[in-house]
Amino acid sequence: MGQELLNRGVKPEGTLWGATALLHKKYHKIIVDTHLDFIKAGAEVIVTNSFGSRKRRMIENGVLSKFKSANKTAGILAKRAVLKSKKKVLIAGSLPPQHFTYFSDMGTDLNLIKRYFYEQAKILNPYVDFFYLDVMSSFEECEIAIKAIAPLKKDFLVGIHIREGEKLPSGEDFVSVVKKLSKLNPLGVVVACVSLEHLKPLVKKILKIKIPFGFKINAFQHIPAGWKPDSNNPNVKLGKRKDLTPATFYSISKKIHKAGATILGGCCEITPKHIARLKKI
Numbered sequence: 001m002g003q004e005l006l007n008r009g010v011k012p013e014g015t016l017w018g019a020t021a022l023l024h025k026k027y028h029k030i031i032v033d034t035h036l037d038f039i040k041a042g043a044e045v046i047v048t049n050s051f052g053s054r055k056r057r058m059i060e061n062g063v064l065s066k067f068k069s070a071n072k073t074a075g076i077l078a079k080r081a082v083l084k085s086k087k088k089v090l091i092a093g094s095l096p097p098q099h100f101t102y103f104s105d106m107g108t109d110l111n112l113i114k115r116y117f118y119e120q121a122k123i124l125n126p127y128v129d130f131f132y133l134d135v136m137s138s139f140e141e142c143e144i145a146i147k148a149i150a151p152l153k154k155d156f157l158v159g160i161h162i163r164e165g166e167k168l169p170s171g172e173d174f175v176s177v178v179k180k181l182s183k184l185n186p187l188g189v190v191v192a193c194v195s196l197e198h199l200k201p202l203v204k205k206i207l208k209i210k211i212p213f214g215f216k217i218n219a220f221q222h223i224p225a226g227w228k229p230d231s232n233n234p235n236v237k238l239g240k241r242k243d244l245t246p247a248t249f250y251s252i253s254k255k256i257h258k259a260g261a262t263i264l265g266g267c268c269e270i271t272p273k274h275i276a277r278l279k280k281i
Contacts, residue, residue, distance in 0.1 A: 075127025214263025
C-alpha cells in the first residue's frame, strides 16, 4: 500500500513514507482510490495504511501529536473504500514493528514496545476485521505483539520476514517459529515482505505447516543488509525489479498455491495489476 501511494504521487516526509498521506487531506482521495483499485482487482482483504504511522516514526519525525488522528484516518479511509466498493472485503489492521523494520533487536524497553503495539491497535480496532502483525523479525516480537493486542479480543494474522537460509533476522528457523506460533491461535502465518529468492526454498516445506500459510512477495531489487529504513537515509533507493511482472507473479503464486499456500498476496511494489492475476488461480 505504502509504495503504491508513493508511486501515485504522494511526496514522503522524512521516514513517514506512505503514512505522509494520512497527515494531509489532499492525499486522502489517493488512499481511498488505491484501496478501491486493489478491491477492483479482486483483493478479498485490504490492509490499512498504518505501517508508517507507528509511534516511533511519528516521534522521529516530530509529529507525535498526530499519532491518534493519523491511525484513525487510516482506519476510516479503509472503511470508506470498502463501503464504496459495495463488496465483501475484509480490512486488516497493519501493526508494524514498533522499533526498527527488518531487525530482531527491539531495544531495551520491551514494555514500551508492547505498549506501542497496544496503543496503535486500540486506535485501529473499531475499523478493522482482524489485525495483521506486519513483518515481524523474531518469535519474541510476535509474542509481544500478540500479548499486547490480547485485551482487544480480535483475530490476528502473523507476517514473518525471512532472509537467506529460511531464517528470520533473529536467526531463528522459519518453520520452528511457525510451530510455536501455531499454539497462539493465529488466523494463519504469511512470509511477509519477502523476496522471491528467499521464498522459493520454503515451498517444499509448506506441507509441514499445519495452520493456514501464505506469502506477501515484494518487488524490491534489494534490501541492503543492516539497513534501518526507520532512521538511516529514508531516501535510499531500493529499486523495483523488472522481472516480477504480473504474469511472472501469477506463475509463481500458482506454483506456491499448488504446494499448499492458501493466503496469497503482495507487498512493496506489487500493484493492483499483479493482484488481478491471483483471481485466475
